[in-house]
Amino acid sequence: TVTAQDDKLPIPGVSIKVLGTTLGTSTDPSGKYTLKVPSTAKSLEFSSIGFTTLTREIGSQTVINVVLTSDSKQLGEVVVTALGVSREKKTLGYSSTQVGTEDINRGAPTNAVAGLQGKVAGVDISTTSGSPGGSSKVILRGFSSVGGNNQPLYVIDGVPINNSRPGGTSADGSVGDISENYDFGNGANDINPNDIETISILKGAAASSLYGSRASNGVILITTKKGKAGALKIDLSSAASFTNVAIVPSIQDQYGQGWSKQNWLAENGSWGPKLDGMTRPWGPIINGDQETKPFVAIKDNFRDAFDTGQEFNNTLALSGGNETSTFHLSYGNIYSDGILPGSNDMYKRNNLSLNGSTKYKGLTVTASANYVGKNTRAVQTGQAVSGIGSSFYEDLLQIPVDYPFTNFKDYNNKFYNVDNYFSPFAQNPYYSVYENGSRFKSDRFYGNVDVKFKATDWLSFQFQQGADLTNNATKFWNAKNNPAIGSWAGGGNDEGAVRQESVGNVVEGAERYFEYDSKFNALFTKKFGTDFDINALIGVNYNDRGYRSLYTGVENLAIPGFYQINNSANDPTSTSAESERRLFGAYASATLGYKNYAFLTLNARNDWSSTLPSNNRSFFYPGANLAVVLSDAWDLSAAKISFLKVRAAVGQTGSDTDPYRIFNTLSRTSAALGFGNIIFPIAGVPGYSVSNVLNNPDLRPEISTETEFGGEIRFFNNRLGLDVSYYNRVTKDQIIPVVTAPSSGVTSRVVNFGKVRNRGVEIALTGTPVKSENFTWDIGYTFTRNRNLVLELPDGLDKLILNTAYDAQFVARVGQPLGVLEAPVAKYDPQGRIVVGSNGFPLLADNNGSYGTSQRDFIMGLTNSFKFKQFTLGFTLDYRKGGVFYSGTADLLNFVGNDIKTLYNDRRTFIIPNSVVQVNNPGGGVSYVENTTPITEGNINALYYTNNGKAVAYKDRILDKTFLKVRDITLSYSLPKSIAQKIRADRATLTVYGRNLITWLPRENRTIDPEVSNFGNDLTSEFGEFRTGPSVRNVGISLNLTF
Amino acid sequence: CKKLDINESPNNPPVESATVETLFPSAVISTVSRTGGDLSIIGGLWAQFWTQNSNSSQFRTVDSYDVQATSNFINGPYSELFAGALTDYQLGISKSVAAQDWRYNLMNTVMKAYTYEVLVDLFDKVPYSEALKAGGNLQPKFDDGYTIYTSLIAEINAALAKDYKTAPLTDAQIKTDFVFGKKGTSADVMASWEKFANTLKLKMYLRMVNAKPAEAQAGILKLYQDGAKFLDEDAKVDIFIDVPNKSNPFYEYNFRRLNTPDNLKASVTFTSWLKKNQDPRAEVYFGEADPISINQGDYLGAAAHPEYNNAVNVVVNATDAVPLISKEESYFMQAEARLRYFGGAGAKDLYDAGVLAAFAKLGLNGATLLATTYAYPASADVNVNLEAIIVQKWASLFGSHALEAFFEQNRTGYPKTSAVYSTDAGYIPGQLVYTPNGVTGAGNFPRRFVYPDFEKSRNSNTPAQVPIYTKVWWGK
Known part of the structure; x- marks a missing residue:
């Protein structure tokens, strides 16, 4: 009998080989086996998926009972592949990675992909926001779509789900366009990580093509937990953690408040005199009353601006079943209060999931129903619309270094209130935290019904219907306020400046997303003779999805503090949008196996999309892949090779476009x-004009072609493993609106264009350096290097602008990686000397220069796990090297003189080194003479902003993207069974964890975590950030109990 | 398959459903949003009505003549005037020609010419003959300014030759005319458009006096021979209200939507002239009879000039109209035509009418000053008279009409430029000064916009870059 060490239950299907022979058998459902062995045989090998392979001497025994220990590394042996079909991993001709629930949930994350950071090769996962419930960005094998979507398709139990970000449905600049200011998280973040059994990541075309056009960026396949036959099982997972700010800007500590070296009390910057420690008055003068404090930089000012947040993450699951029916019911609750004071950044989520299955003869019916209720509050990031309201981060960055941030938390105090906030050029940041805000409520249902019918032992049919429906209600508001005339901020300050009135606003929005997905498959499995077997499926798919949204807003509130659309003399403005698309697909796939070691898979799919012109709407894309398990073909045990496989794949994926193009x-x-803007209707007259985007009746589908080679090798009884992949993907005929010369009458046109190539290497190394009864050390290392290149752009274009901030542009340029940052640079004379204007400031070159690419050089991850008796210590490192990003936080810190970089030359008068001025020769032509005009100490501030200093200011705000993070550290203690059973638990584990505890940034970036962005969670976000919030770290404790 | 035929946008109507009644007001707003907004702000900085405040920085690049091809100050207006305004006028013209609707044909043609002229005057050359063909020509060639001018005049003449009077506009259609719709009856509206068309032609011919003197003279004499009636009223868009997104574009941009309303301050250049002449318009333009001002472009000079902190804002209201051609501008142009081609006969009366109209618009009476300081010189020297006309025109173009002041200075050289800065004892009030932060080299005033990056990077026919201080084809 073969039993498992963990639960002492028999293991069916264990394969038993007589070493040195071809003889073998496998265990029956009760774990028993019998086998005739020749007398020459020395030993038996017991192997089974998920267990460590064991070799036993036969000796003279006639009954050999063995106990197999489970092997988490081998759990990946059966993987879920396209369309939810489980396959033995060895049959796959492409790289596939599967991560189990324990790895995902080790640090008790609130979203599933956060648990994968640093653990999978070829995957780039970022959390784009430190606010609770913020979005995550997942990029598989680099960016390939210039304009469109680079996010993978998320599939739960075979059914695709909606992964949109709320607020993305409204046109740019319209009342409902909130995508850069509020991050309410992306759709995939709604899934409760505790409900997930495994996540499979399908990166290449070969793996994902059967999912159709949406899968061209790869697929994240999520398999949820199911009930198992046996007694009722109760799982409780409970985590509580503290959250605090991770990276805050390092600011200079030499110069205090003022501008142009003078100590103006109303200035929102630190361009004043040198800090001298003397006690001085600061802030407003109110009826002759003024505060005093030492003129010194405040230590930890930024860090103290934030509070400690909390996060509670609880899931209770009940599961069980009998031979024919099983169920799994879970309830998850997250309560998270972010790092801002008060309850204005908050994330509350309830997940209720039920799935069950039942069998009757050849018929199996499985159904899953999930409800997600969310309630999120977020503060505005980015640039506030001036005249309406203000934004916390923008205001925080503009406080002089000698002003204690924490004082301003008391925003009704007479020295810090609306009338008397020290600077008329900004507002008290805490005013906007407490008085402005947003509320996002979402109700979502998703689920599916899956009916399988086994007609014969080689043929079965499957019908699956999925649905995903979301209703969102959004409200956001800015308070009305205006400093009283003559008050400090109302003109009574030492500069006589009057603060812009905030008239306030309120916007209400509703969004509804829907997606219905149906498919019907026929599956064949058959053996031909002893050598061949075939595994095939043929099917059809119909997908219908879209959204409706309506936003209404009004500016200039009548009654302050009352946020209702009617509360204004102005008429409300509205924007509404609808979108719907449909897709038919037909596909077939067959895997031909030879002697269970060579596998050839052929795939093909044809799609018909509603978004393409009717004569181009049908598109076909095939693929093939081959896997050969050399270690099964030959016995390589002598070379200590326990497993060796080579694989090759070539495939295409086709892609349609957005509707209405x-x-x-x-x-x-x-x-x-x-x-x-000036917006119609005006004076009772409606206005409609020709759209600035020229659509295209001749669009063709986008096609990506990918080849992939790779292999897997494991040595020393699987103690050391290496998995390597190389891929080359070329995406051509991309469909995006391409900018056009305005003189043509439109500013952009939708076209098929260009070619983008991604080439890369992915390496995963796993090892168990130490393995003994009491101590095990497991190590995993991943390396990813993607090289991205734009091969072609449309005729007449040398670059394509993807995003901008001031004069900095994020562009695609032929021969460069996708996403190069270009910005103003200084002009140089032929001798390489910098050319300055008559005012001594560097002149601009005629064209922008390159500041580097946003693409990383490489990514590395390292996971370690040390198991000592009942204790497990694990940590994950995530290192991403290279790339640059634009920082809107840095640009503001430089402008106001708070950035460390503004201390250049101790802010003394100087002449730009090696600078010349241009002289126009009387006879034509130009010459250059040495510059003698200094930048005076009163004007040095102008060198750091995009006016006089434009030619040199960008180097201080385009920053290195490199970072090294300790993603998680966990220390778990599993209670011994004897103790656990005293509380009637089968299993009890107590874990102390930390997420994102330590971050190292390069010297050039002392400003902000390069992961954060408020430019969405796709390619445009690679550009950087514009005054978004900081990232956060968590420390917590979790308890997992199984009854 | 029917199920897949769902690709018509529910959000936007098909282009085939466009009507002249929805296109025309759209295009007019696109034109004036830029001519009366951004371009007037820039025009007024370069005509030295106002200057960049030293505490803020929005317009520093403009006030130091450092406006690059990538600047939004250039690309924004260029893009909106072509893709926002001209496309709609062009479609409006096609639609009205197809329907033989000669009223909207005239209205669209005049506004198209007006808008194109602004582009030519800013950029010297722009695409015209191959422009506005959408996908039909993505790389239109650039035409020279004179060719475009003559083509536009021909388009106006053709539109004037049609019968736009017989079929009256309905009341609903009159409402869509933001320029003259307030006149109420179709006959009055169309009569005003005719005057606007003639005055626009006069303006274009006057622009040619340096480059094409013979053609300018012939064109103007022809207008007079034909008994053309010129504007004796404002051609202006006067439908703005103090509501977000519906206000005067200068106000909406600079006061409602910028983070500080304190960017534009009174310039010593203009206020010193007003003060010297005891001109009461100072009170209307700047809110004070003796406005504290900043020397033009001296935004880094606050340390030496503590008074800069008390400099006053320009006064532009949310409800201010955007003039296209104002009544006084029409009189000043007619005065110039009389001065140049009729031996000065009648020039004084038109000059006087212009000055009085300019004052009356502000609720002031100019009679006293007209009798003294501002009296028409009636000099034997044509240039003395011309200077008086153009300087008075300059002083009347404050606000959302300031771009025209910049153009007219480029054409005539008036107001004159000063050899010394406005802080110098020898400075003559009202002369334009070279900004202390200028990047073009002393005396090199801006005379045009450089070709925009939006065109340069997408249209290989864009001419090579020329410096911002190169005059346009009609420049003096």
Whole structure:
């Protein structure tokens, strides 16, 4: 009998080989086996998926009972592949990684992909926001779509789900356009990580093509926990943690409040005199009353601006079943209060999941129903619309270094209130935290019904219907306030400046997302003779999805503090949008096995999409892959090789486009100004004008072609393993609106264009350096290097602008990686000397220069796990090297003189080194003479901003993206069974964990965590951030109990 | 398959459903949002009505003549005038020609010409003959300014030759005319458009006096021979209200939407002239009879000038109209035509009418000053008279009409430029000064916009870059 060490239960299906022969058998359902062995045979080998392979001497025994220990590394042996089909991993001709629930939930994350950071090769996962419930960004094998979506498709138990970010449905600049200011998280973050059994990551075209056009960026396949036959099982997982701010800007501590070296009390910056420690008055003068404090930089000012947040993450699950029916019911609750004071950054989530299955003869019916209720509050990030309200982070960055941030928390105090906030150029940051805000409520249902029918032992049918429905209600508001005339901020300050009034606003929005997915498959499994077997499926798929949204807002509130659309003399403005798309797919796949060691898979799919012109709407894409398990073909045990496989794949994926890009339209007229707009209707007259985007009736589908080679090798009884992949993917005919010369009458047109190539190497190394009865050390290392190149752009374009901030542009350029940062640079004379203007400031070169790519050089991850008796210590390191990003936080800190970089030359008068001025020769031509005009100490501040200093300011705000993070550290203690059973538990584990505890940044970036962004969670976010919040770290404790 | 035929946008109507009644007001707002907004702000900085405040920085690059091809000050207006305004005028013209609707044909043609002229005057050359063909030509060639001018005049003449009077506009259609709709009846509205068309032609011919003197003279004489009626009223868009997104574009941009309303302060150049002449317009333009001002472009000079902290803002209201051609501008142009081509006969009366109209618009009476300081010189020297006309025109173009002041200075050289800065004892009030932070080299005043990056990087036919201080084809 073969039994398992953990639960002492028999293991069916264990394969038993007589070493040195071809003889063998496997265990029956009760774990028993019998085997005739020749007398020459020395030993038996017992192997089974999920268990360590064991070799036993036969000797003279006739009954050999063995106990197998489970091997977590080998759990990946059966993986879920396309369309939810479980396959033996060895049959796959492409790289596939599967991560189990324990690895995912080790640090008790609130979203599933956060648990994968640093653990999987070829995957780049970032958390783009430190606010609770914020979005995550997942990129598999680099960016390939210039304009569109680079996020993978998320599939739960075979059914695709909605992964949109709320607020993305409204046109840019319209009342519902909140995507850069509020991050309410992406759809995939709604899934309770505790409900997940495994996550499989399908990176390449070969793996994902059967999912159709949406899978061209890879697939995250999530398999949820199911009930198992046996007694009722109760799982309780409970975690509580503290959250605090991880990275805050390092600020200079030499110069205090003021501008141009003078100590103006109303200035929102630190361009004043040198800090001297003398006690001085500061802030407003109110009826002759003024506060005093020492003129010194405040230590830990930024860190103290934040509070400690809390997070509670609890899940209770009940599961069980009998031979025919099983169920799994779980309830998850998250309560998270972020790092800002008060309850204005909050994330509350309830997950209720039920799935069950039942069998009757050949029929198996499985159903899953999930409800997610969310209630989120977030503060605004990015740039506030001036004249309406203000934004916390923007205001925080503009406080002089000698002003104690914490004082301002008392925002009703007479020295810090609306009337008397020290600077008319900003507002008290805590005013906006407490008085402005947002509320996001979401109700979501998703689930599926899956009916399988086994017609014969080689043929079965499957029908699956999925649905995913979300209703969101959003409200956000800014308070109305205006400093009293003559008050400090109302003009009574030492500069006579009057603060802009905030008229306040309120916006209400509703969004509804829907997705229905149906598929019907026929599956064949058959053996031909002893050598061949075939595993095939053929199926059809229908997908219908879209959204409706409506936002209404009004500016200038009548009654302050009352946030209702009618509360204004102005008419509300509205924006609404609908989108719907449908797709038919037909596909087939067959895996041909030879002697259970060589596997050839052929795939093909044809899609018909509603988003393409009717004559181009059908597109076909095939693929093939081959896997050969050399260690099964030959006995390599002599070379200590326990497993060796090589694989190769080639495949295509096709992709459609967004709806409504075929026919030309009008749009409601909104004439843009440098700031603001004039929007119709005006004077009772409606206005519709020709859309600035030219659509295209001749669009073709985008096609990506990918080849992949790789292999897996394991030595020393699987103690050391290496998995290597190389891939080359070329995406061509991408569909995006490409900018066009305005003189053509439109500013962009939708076209198929260009080619982008991604090439890369992924390496995963696993090892168990130490393994003994009491102590085990497991180590995992991943290395990912993706090289991205834009091969072609549309005719007439040398670059394509993807995103901008001031004069900095995020562009695609032929021969460069996708996403290069270009910004103003200084002009140089032929001898390489910097050319300055008559004012001594560097002149701008005619064209922007490159500051580098946003793409990383490489990514490395390292996981370690030390098991000593009942204790397990684990940690994960995540290192991402290279790339640059634009920091809107840095640009503001430089402007106001708070950044460390503004201390150059101790802020003394100087002449730009090696600088010349241009002289126009009387006879034509130019020459250059040495510059003698200094930048005076009163004007040095202008060197750090995009006006006089534009030519040199960008180097201080485009920063290195490199970081090294300790993603998680966990220390677990599993209670011994004897103790656990006293509380009637089968298993009890207590874990102390930390998430993102330590972050190292390079010297060049002392400002902000490069992971955060408020430019969404796709390619545009690679550009950087614009005054978004800091990242956070967590320390907590969790308890997992199984009854 | 029917199930897949769901790709018509529910959010935007098909382009085939466009009507002249929805296109025309859209295009007019696109034109004035830029001419009366950003471009007037820039025009007024370069015509030295106002200057960048030393505590803020929004317009520093403009006030130091450092506006680069990538700047939004250039790309924004260029893009909106072409893709926002001209596309809609062009479609409006096609639609009205197809329907033989000669009223909207005239209205669209005049506004198209007006908008194109602004582009030519800013950029010297722009695409015209191959422009506005959408996907039909993505790399339109650039045409020279004179060719575009003559083509536009021909378009106006063709539109004027049609019968736009017989079929009256309905009341609902009159409402869509933001320029003259307030006149109420179709006959009055169309009569005003005719005057606007003639005055626009006069303006374009006057622009040619340096580069094409013979053609300018012939064109103007023809107008007079034909008994053309010129504007004796404002051609202006006057429908703005103090509501977000519906206000005067200068106000909406600089006062409502910028983070501080304190960017634009009175310039010593203009206020010193007002003060010297005891001109009561100072009170309307700046809110004070003797406004504290900043020397033009001296935004880094606050340390030496503590008074800069008390400099006053420009006064532009949310409800201010955006003039296209103002009544006084029409009189000043007619005065110039009389001065140049009729031996000065009638020039004085038109000059006087212009000055009085300019004052009356502000609720002031200019009669006293007109009798003394501002009296028409009636000099034997044509240039003395011309200077008086153009300087008075300059003083009337404050606010959302300031771009025209910049153009007219480029054409005539008035107001004159000063050899010394405005802090110098020898400074003559009202002369334009070279900014202390200028990057073009002393005396090199801006005379145009450089070609925009939006065009340069997408259209290989864009001419090579020329410096911002190169005059346009009609410049003096």
